[in-house]
Amino acid sequence: MMGDSGVRVRFAPSPTGFLHIGSARTALFNWLFARHHGGTFILRIDDTDEQRSTEESMREIYDSLKWLGLEWDEGETMGGPHSPYVQSERREIYEKYVRQLLDSGNAYRCYCTPEELAAMREQARAEKRDRTYTGKCRNLAPADCQRMEAEGRKSVVRLKVPLEPIAVQDLILGDIRVEADALQDEVIVKSNGSPLYNLTSTVDDLVMGITHVIRGADHVNNMPKQVLICRALGMQPPQFAHVPLVLNSAKGEKLSKRRHGDLVSVGKYRQGGYLPEAVINFLVRLGWSYDDKTEIFSIDELIEKFDLGRVGKTNSVFDIQKLQWLNGHYIMNMDIAARTDAVIPFIEQEGLLLKTDLTPARRAWLEKIVESVGDRLTTLTDIIPQTSYFFIDDFEYDSKAVKKWWKKDSVLEILGGLRNVMAPLKTFNVDEVESAIWGYTDTNGVKRVQAMQPMRIALTGVSFGPGLFDIIELLGREKVMQRLDRAISHVNGGA
Ligand code: GLU
Secondary structure, three states, X not given: OOOOOOOEEEEOOOOOOOOEHHHHHHHHHHHHHHXXXXXXXXXXXXXXXXXXXXXXXXHHHHHHHHHHOOOOOEEOOOEOOOOOOEHHHOHXXXXXXXXXXHHOOOEEEEOOXXXXXXXXXXXXXXXXXXXXXXXXXOOOXXXXXXXXXXXXXXXXXXXXOOOOOEEEEEOOOEEEEEOHHHOOOOEEEOOOOOEOHHHHHHHHHHHOOOOEEEEEHHHOOHHHHHXXXXXXXXXXXXXXXXXXXXEEXXXXXXXXXXXXXXXXXXXXXXXXXXXXHHHHHHHHOOOEOOOOOOOXXXXXXXXXXXXXXXXXXXXXXXXXXXXXXXXXXXXXXXOHHHXXXXXXXXXXXXXXXXHHHOOHHHHHHHHHHHXXXXXXXXXXXXXXXXXHHHHOOXXXXXXXHHHHHOOOOOHHHHHXXXXXXXXXXXXXXXXXXXXXXXXXXXXXXXXXXXXXXXHHHHHHOOOOOOOHHHHHHHXXXXXXXXXXXXXXXXXXXXX
């Protein structure tokens, strides 16, 4: 689905871990911007940090993006006119542009030693200057360079930054002015020959024809550097849009991989039983709003409505309860067959059933179980605690429920009585069971709740859940009888 509007955006994750929820939002905003404008969404892998980049992380990022439905038009695994889309495989391209910068006098080799640089930093601190590098190697003659190379000195490549303020425009944050003192002759190639992020990213954005760079505001300080590299190469920079950060609700701190662990990994939400639609809907509202009230958006609505003009300038707060609410909403909106399909992998993973064992009759039974849970699923994994008793017989009895309902003298008689009236029933459907049970309570002057709660614990282990008659029908006669017997023996002091 390659667009032809001319809009070209990219998502450029560094494969140093799982897909962070904030990065997923960046990917989503890029994807929506591309789809809204009929443009092209590119996936580029920023693996200049060779030590921290892994294949495994790359795969996890692809999986998470695909799970969210954020398919890319060009990029890794997809190919495209600018292959390869992994930076570590693009070294020759960067070398060509570095040569151009050196030849045109816009970049130079710097031979300063770590000690010399440390002294410069120290001096800048004493003089309260932001700029630390003094420009010592800016104007070295070729003979000086040769001499230092002959001495075995290593060099980095620095960009020659004009000593004047720079004004840049951000589509979200507005006009940004950076004072001359805040800029330095940035290192663009390390002494071991590795090009650095600002160089590789800028070159790729130019070469790949990126029109809009949409990314997290943690990169806003890189924008002037990247604009200067574009100018030094004599090229027009892309437009920039920096999206304010996602903060952790508790203390207003940045949501970080290190401190907030599972909360920030897209993969964990998938494993935790969240639906991609809910996660997308949640992510888009972290920073973007259509009006003051609408919370629920389908993908098609988002593609139609998404616009950078409605991205706020302030940081947004991560609110897990809102995600849970959205997830519950999306689960409820699935029809029973789809909801059943969605919970099966979780039930299977728990070892409670095998998908291959699902005969049509058993599938119909499972759908009724899912239906009986009603709107009580916040996540798909909630199906386990809410229904595991349908699949296992030797569940534990909840001790609080036992204390409350099984300690009365009448319990044994009531459980036995209920067993007796249900045993001879013919069809064991809801109507038949209901009239047998009410027949028993009415005839014996037993309050309904005094019969139902002890029986519920006997059949499910807990004192809450779906309608008890539904549970009885779904369990069937054999299991109901077995479970009543097990409960009677437990109350009697047995196992
Ligand atoms: N690799 C950078 C990151 O993951 C992306 C920076 C950019 O979009 O320019 O934060």
